[in-house]
Amino acid sequence: MSAALITVYIFSALCSNIAASVTKTWSIRQAGIPTYRCACPVGFSRCAGRCLTRLNQTANYSTAERLCSEINAHLFAPHTDEENQCAFTLRSGQWAWLGYSDREVEGEFVAADGCGTYPSTGVRWRPDEPDNWLGAEHCVGMIAYDEWNDRPCGDNMYPLCQLGNCPRPECP
Numbered sequence: 260m261s262a263a264l265i266t267v268y269i270f271s272a273l274c275s276n277i278a279a280s281v282t283k284t285w286s287i288r289q290a291g292i293p294t295y296r297c298a299c300p301v302g303f304s305r306c307a308g309r310c311l312t313r314l315n316q317t318a319n320y321s322t323a324e325r326l327c328s329e330i331n332a333h334l335f336a337p338h339t340d341e342e343n344q345c346a347f348t349l350r351s352g353q354w355a356w357l358g359y360s361d362r363e364v365e366g367e368f369v370a371a372d373g374c375g376t377y378p379s380t381g382v383r384w385r386p387d388e389p390d391n392w393l394g395a396e397h398c399v400g401m402i403a404y405d406e407w408n409d410r411p412c413g414d415n416m417y418p419l420c421q422l423g424n425c426p427r428p429e430c431p
């Protein structure tokens with residue numbers, strides 16, 4: 260499939276999702292039921308329909324995972340370009356941990372939200388990444404632009420946390 264076809268496909272899928280979400284929200288409002296399911300708790304901001312926050316302390320990867328879980332969240336695993344831009348904005352120029360790691364199987368980057376894996380040949384990687392440098396890089400950070408890099412899990416970065424697992428919330 261060509262890149263153009265893939266783009267059209269993704270765009271179509273996004274549009275149909277948005278249309279379904281808008282219809283759902285409208286229906287809920289019509290019925291007079293509060294739309295609290297679609298609001299983010301205090302401390303989280305909404306971006307691309309996700310409830311996200313950047314913690315205010317750096318930590319290694321396993322501690323970052325724990326800190327997110329302490330607020331009933333997990334490390335943010337962007338799945339779309341829009342979500343990836345949310346991560347870029349949220350990190351505000353700081354090094355930040357994302358919810359992907361290949362700690363279990365080298366080269367298989369598993370999403371922290373349970374929504375599958377991201378290929379090591381994907382477009383979100385920084386050029387020449389992931390390189391598993393010195394055989395010791397198994398955790399994914401965003402440290403330059405909006406690009407991903409596999410890094411040693413012992414690095415200290417700001418955790419980006421996200422609410423919600425698979426299946427993903429239906430809110431727009």
Ligand SMILES: [Ca+2]
Nearest residue numbers: 361391396397
């Ligand atoms: Ca690795």
Ligand SMILES: [Ca+2]
Nearest residue numbers: 390391408409
């Ligand atoms: Ca690397």
